[in-house]
Amino acid sequence: MRIGYPCINLGLPCRPSRTFRLASLSEERLFSTVDGNLQCLEEIVRWNARHGLLFLRITSDLVPLASRPENTFPWDEEFASRFAAIGQLTESLGMRISMHPGQYTLLNSPRSEVVEAARADLRYHARVLDLLGLDATAKIQIHGGGGYGDKKAASERFAGAIDALDPAVRRRLVVENDERLYSFSDVVELYRRTGLPVVFDAFHHALNGDRHSLPEALAVQYETWGPEDGLPIVDYSSPLPDGRRGSHAHALDKEDFLRFLEESRPHDFDLMLEVKDKEQSALQALDLARADPRLRNRGRA
DNA sequence: GGAAGTCAAGTCTCG
DNA sequence: CGAGACTTGACTTCC
Numbered sequence: 001m002r003i004g005y006p007c008i009n010l011g012l013p014c015r016p017s018r019t020f021r022l023a024s025l026s027e028e029r030l031f032s033t034v035d036g037n038l039q040c041l042e043e044i045v046r047w048n049a050r051h052g053l054l055f056l057r058i059t060s061d062l063v064p065l066a067s068r069p070e071n072t073f074p075w076d077e078e079f080a081s082r083f084a085a086i087g088q089l090t091e092s093l094g095m096r097i098s099m100h101p102g103q104y105t106l107l108n109s110p111r112s113e114v115v116e117a118a119r120a121d122l123r124y125h126a127r128v129l130d131l132l133g134l135d136a137t138a139k140i141q142i143h144g145g146g147g148y149g150d151k152k153a154a155s156e157r158f159a160g161a162i163d164a165l166d167p168a169v170r171r172r173l174v175v176e177n178d179e180r181l182y183s184f185s186d187v188v189e190l191y192r193r194t195g196l197p198v199v200f201d202a203f204h205h206a207l208n209g210d211r212h213s214l215p216e217a218l219a220v221q222y223e224t225w226g227p228e229d230g231l232p233i234v235d236y237s238s239p240l241p242d243g244r245r246g247s248h249a250h251a252l253d254k255e256d257f258l259r260f261l262e263e264s265r266p267h268d269f270d271l272m273l274e275v276k277d278k279e280q281s282a283l284q285a286l287d288l289a290r291a292d293p294r295l296r297n298r299g300r301a
Numbered sequence: 302g303g304a305a306g307t308c309a310a311g312t313c314t315c316g
Numbered sequence: 317c318g319a320g321a322c323t324t325g326a327c328t329t330c331c
Contacts, residue, residue, distance in 0.1 A: 008325085021308060021327065061325085065309085103323070104310030114311065121310095146312055 001231075001294035002096055002270045004055030005282040009047060014040035017061035025065060027073045034075055037062050038082050045086065049093040053282050055270045056090070057098045060121075062128060067120035076127055087132030096270055097138045098233065099125045107161035108145035108154045115161060119169075126169040137230030140172045141199045144182030144190060151181070159193040174233065179204040184217050191224045198224045201235040202260060203274070214260070218267040230270075236260060237274040238281075252281035254288060261289055268294045 008015055016037045020029055041062065048056055065071050076083075090097055105118045122140065129138045148154050162170065175191065176199035177184040184205050187198050200221045202214065212220065218234070225232045238253035252275055275281035289295055 015326085017325070019309090019326065023308095024327085059325095102310065104312085106311065109311075111311090117310085148312085 001268055001289070001292065001297065002053075002055040003273065003282055003286050003289065003295075004048070004053050004057065004096075004271070005273050005275070005278045006057040006100070007059035008278060009044045010278050010280070012040070012043055012047060014043060016040040016044060017059040019061045019064035022065060022068065022070065025068075025070055030064065030071065030073045030075060031078065034063050034079060038079060038086065042086050042089065045090055045093070045095065048279075049095060051279075051283060052286055053279070054093065054095045055098070055272060056095060057100055057272060058128065060099060060101055060125065063124065066124040067117070076131060080131060083128070083131035084133055087134055090132070091134070096230065097129065097132065097134055098141060098272070099129065099139075100141045101125055103143070105142065106145040107142070108148075108158035110148055110157070119161075119165070122169045122173070123166070126166075126172055129172060130168065136171045136228045138172065139174045139197075139199075139229070139233060140169075141174045141176045141233065143176055143178045144187060147181050151186075155186075155190060155193070158190060162194040162196060171228070174199050174229075176201050176235065177204050177208070179207040181208075183208050183210045184212055184220075185210040188220055188224070196224075197221075197226070197229050197232070199233045199235060200269075203235065203237040214263045215266065218264055218269070221269075222267060232267075232269040233272065234264075234269045235272045235274055250276045252277075252284045254284070257285060257288055261292060268297055 008017055014036070018033050018037055020033065041058065045056065048054070063075050066075070101121055105121045106114055107118050109115050109118070125140045129140070132138070144155070145158055146154060162173070165173070174197045175187045177187045182190070184200065190196060191198050198221050200217055205217060221232050236257070238251070238256055252273070273282050273285055
């Protein structure tokens, strides 16, 4: 088990997700922004490694507006050696990398321009991971998408869109249960149609659950990950104290997290903590899990 | 310099 | 059918 947090480190003075408005797009602006974002990403990688956090989700804003047609700057060529160096650094540290496109990246839309934009966005994400030189264990996690009033047809479109993807994108994709539409059972069904491994989000499962208990879900999830995919990925976030639906808690709920560790015990996975205070919760989680033998296992699934 | 408003994305609900 | 909600972090504008 490796533990991590998404995208930004709130304690560091830099951000790897600086961006700008479409109206401000220029080659100069893009160059200087990506330059700064990569610099910050490297700082985060080093900080995380020093603190034992070996699972990192890279922000989708690393290259702002990357998949917009207006953006014609060859950032991938321009920064190829910078990406390669950071990728070598993460490899040498034993760090795992993932990415998670936004909620507006939808492969199953009935609108072809939406699907084409999603495809371009996924190509961008895969390009980043390719430039880092990472193998297929570096995943891109997506959701099932919209329902469009006919979930069955929407799921069919999802499967068709997956089948049509470039293998360089396809091999990195994993599908995560959401809090509203595609439950854990639904994404397992998508796995059966597409072969995409399943990311289990414990928080979404609590909000949009089905018959699976936590250990049951983890056992089913485990079967969806192949030898090339690495350890399964699990997302965890604490429930909000006031019980408000959906959004992520501000800080780690220690009791809930310890219960989660206990109940998930038979299964090993890499754990992404989606909590608003980012690295603080990840450090607490690492501390709470320090006696857990899974932390010493970095092996294959 | 800080507060308020805007953006980027697409779906979905509500009137 | 069209306006607004939803989400998130950061930009941008305004005083």
